[in-house]
Amino acid sequence: SATLRIELSRPSSSEFTFDERVNRSHCSVSVTNMSQQSLAALVIAYSILKRRRKSEQKRSCWVKPWIMQQSEFSACSMLAKELRIEDPLQFRNFVRMSSQQLQLMVELLGPIIGKKDTKFRTAISVHDRVMVTLRFLASGDSYNSLQYLFRIPTCTIGSKGTIVQKYEVFPDTREEWQRHAEAFNVQWNFPHCLGALDGKHIVIQAPANGGSHYFNYKGTHSIVLLGVANANYQFTYIDVRCNGRVSDGGVFQNCSLYDLLENGSASLPDHEPLPGRNMPVPHFFVADDAFAIRSYILKPYPFRDQPAPNRIFNYKLSRARRIVENAFGIMANKFRVLRKPINLSADITANIVLAVCALHNFLLSTRDSRENYLTPGVADSEHPETHEIIPGNWREDSTSGNSFFSLERGKRDNYTTSQRDVREEFKEYFMTPSGEVAWQYRHIV
Numbered sequence: 001s002a003t004l005r006i007e008l009s010r011p012s013s014s015e016f017t018f019d020e021r022v023n024r025s026h027c028s029v030s031v032t033n034m035s036q037q038s039l040a041a042l043v044i045a046y047s048i049l050k051r052r053r054k055s056e057q058k059r060s061c062w063v064k065p066w067i068m069q070q071s072e073f074s075a076c077s078m079l080a081k082e083l084r085i086e087d088p089l090q091f092r093n094f095v096r097m098s099s100q101q102l103q104l105m106v107e108l109l110g111p112i113i114g115k116k117d118t119k120f121r122t123a124i125s126v127h128d129r130v131m132v133t134l135r136f137l138a139s140g141d142s143y144n145s146l147q148y149l150f151r152i153p154t155c156t157i158g159s160k161g162t163i164v165q166k167y168e169v170f171p172d173t174r175e176e177w178q179r180h181a182e183a184f185n186v187q188w189n190f191p192h193c194l195g196a197l198d199g200k201h202i203v204i205q206a207p208a209n210g211g212s213h214y215f216n217y218k219g220t221h222s223i224v225l226l227g228v229a230n231a232n233y234q235f236t237y238i239d240v241r242c243n244g245r246v247s248d249g250g251v252f253q254n255c256s257l258y259d260l261l262e263n264g265s266a267s268l269p270d271h272e273p274l275p276g277r278n279m280p281v282p283h284f285f286v287a288d289d290a291f292a293i294r295s296y297i298l299k300p301y302p303f304r305d306q307p308a309p310n311r312i313f314n315y316k317l318s319r320a321r322r323i324v325e326n327a328f329g330i331m332a333n334k335f336r337v338l339r340k341p342i343n344l345s346a347d348i349t350a351n352i353v354l355a356v357c358a359l360h361n362f363l364l365s366t367r368d369s370r371e372n373y374l375t376p377g378v379a380d381s382e383h384p385e386t387h388e389i390i391p392g393n394w395r396e397d398s399t400s401g402n403s404f405f406s407l408e409r410g411k412r413d414n415y416t417t418s419q420r421d422v423r424e425e426f427k428e429y430f431m432t433p434s435g436e437v438a439w440q441y442r443h444i445v
Helices: 018-024 036-056 079-086 088-095 099-113 126-139 143-150 154-158 174-188 248-254 256-262 308-334 346-363 367-373 417-429 440-444
Strands: 003-009 026-032 193-203 222-229 235-243 284-286 404-406
Touching: 079 088, 088 099, 088 126, 099 126, 099 346, 126 143, 126 346, 174 193, 174 308, 193 235, 193 248, 193 308, 222 248, 222 308, 222 346, 235 248, 235 256, 235 346, 248 256, 284 308, 308 346, 308 417, 308 440, 346 367
Parallel strands: 193 284
Antiparallel strands: 003 026, 193 222, 193 404, 222 235
């Protein structure tokens, strides 16, 4: 017959304290000729005893003492408060926005990220959650570094969620697209332009068991940020779903905007003649050789040895396309999390990038915030008389080249007859009194 004996032995209560008795408890099991039923009973009984012992152990502390002083001694309650009163400029440098903008952000996000107090501890306020997130995006500091500065544990920082308020300005009517095209014409002398299209690789840590899924042409692991910028450096469209392995020429074909444009559901304006011309031409996005030719994408003439009218067309197109370069550059200059490899998963990195893009648009949404965000010299500018380009400060930074870099230029593709005719129509228009600008001839010498 099978014999099963289980003993839970404890030291005597007179010899040790309760905690010591729990720690010194042990389970003794002897098995002789055990059947399957007895073995199952043993496993169940042993599991019950283990749970009993675990439940008797008391947790030494719920929260570390230095974290419990977060409301009194963290950067939110001391440094930020001091900067807000004594040095507003440095406060903006600390979180990339003014105290008024921060308060607006807190009000917008309160219903989304707010937590309730429990009987065990006081919840971290929405204000402090937003502050630590903004500092992370502004500096790119690690969670470990931020937990000491803000006295918020890394598990809470890591689970903060995305602070994206839907600052999407993607046009969904012909009238909205038309307004974007008019702004490009007024500010950058390029009619029918709906936006400037470009992309950036954002380097991440190599995912566990990810193989070459995120492996890019530079030999690192990345996700791809695809963006369309309007005439005011705001992103009207962003996509971060593509992995770095996808050929850069195929990135655009893997985004939702491509589907909208291909099936004709993007509500683009109708074809219209350029001012003083007769041929109806489409509205389009300007791009470089990283993108394949489409009826809604306008690219420069290839090669350098081109006739003067072709070079003027390339100059005008490059001037318009420079907007998206500056949008990316300004954003990386302000939010330095993009300027170093992000040692987080691809999904979390995508949320971080979405948050940065939303904040970028938010800070360009009003005149006051725009003036604080676009500090003098940060973006490219032009000499008021010669229109020579004065490079923006973001171009001087060399630290982001290995972690925030451009798409690889693709092979040159062939235009269809209709696409070639559209480019020729714009080239001729830029040589007419209606389409030319006085300084354009200086820039083709």
